[in-house]
Amino acid sequence: MKFFLDTANLADIEEAASWGVLAGVTTNPTLYAREGGKLADFHSHLKRICDIVPGPVSGETVSLDRDGIVREGEELAAIAPNIIVKVPVMPEGLAATKCLSDRGIKVNMTLCFTVPQALLSARAGASYISPFVGRFDDISEDGIERLADTVQSISNYDFGHEVEVIAASVRSANHVVKAALIGADIATVPFAVLKNLVKHPLTDRGLESFLADWEKVKNS
Numbered sequence: 063m064k065f066f067l068d069t070a071n072l073a074d075i076e077e078a079a080s081w082g083v084l085a086g087v088t089t090n091p092t093l094y095a096r097e098g099g100k101l102a103d104f105h106s107h108l109k110r111i112c113d114i115v116p117g118p119v120s121g122e123t124v125s126l127d128r129d130g131i132v133r134e135g136e137e138l139a140a141i142a143p144n145i146i147v148k149v150p151v152m153p154e155g156l157a158a159t160k161c162l163s164d165r166g167i168k169v170n171m172t173l174c175f176t177v178p179q180a181l182l183s184a185r186a187g188a189s190y191i192s193p194f195v196g197r198f199d200d201i202s203e204d205g206i207e208r209l210a211d212t213v214q215s216i217s218n219y220d221f222g223h224e225v226e227v228i229a230a231s232v233r234s235a236n237h238v239v240k241a242a243l244i245g246a247d248i249a250t251v252p253f254a255v256l257k258n259l260v261k262h263p264l265t266d267r268g269l270e271s272f273l274a275d276w277e278k279v280k281n282s
């Protein structure tokens with residue numbers, strides 16, 4: 063499983079990249095606004111992210127019609143070679159995905175909640191599909207079970223191009239564990255979740271006792 067960060071925070075992206083584990087980033091204008099950013103600067107911010115991240119960086123479109131999404135997608139794709147255009151699953155989004163993928167621009171189809179949405183996204187040419195996990199849990203449904211159905215259904219077919227499933231709307235380390243057991247290709251996680259993935263109380267205790275032993279050995 064590869065790890066993407068779901069953020070617009072440059073410091074967090076730089077830190078995760080410095081650990082050598084960051085394969086990509088997913089972001090959108092809302093996440094950028096949370097960092098105090100203005101919509102007018104979103105593209106230059108994406109460029110800064112692309113300069114840090116050695117992999118795919120998904121930037122979301124905000125248009126609702128095919129031509130608008132395609133126009134935005136082309137503008138986004140011109141920012142950097144590692145940009146992936148994030149498009150919501152809907153009829154106009156599928157039509158735009160077909161146009162963009164025919165032009166060699168990679169699409170991450172987002173807001174995906176069902177197996178048919180995932181299959182249609184792949185058929186329209188999406189290279190990445192983002193089933194949302196946490197938002198099912200928010201309405202007391204099992205997001206992990208839905209993710210498993212999506213991963214299985216995508217792996218059942220050859221779409222003539224590579225399709226990677228991104229476990230999105232990930233809220234906890236447990237979501238990541240379950241997504242890995244299911245075989246999701248990627249998990250896109252907030253930085254707080256990524257930091258939790260590194261930690262375990264027994265690791266902390268092991269380090270403490272190692273350091274205590276080392277002090278004794280050093281001074282003997």
Ligand code: E4P
Binds near residue numbers: 068088089172192250
């Ligand atoms: C990623 O592409 C999604 O936008 C993100 O994971 C959604 O997460 P949320 O449900 O916590 O907003």
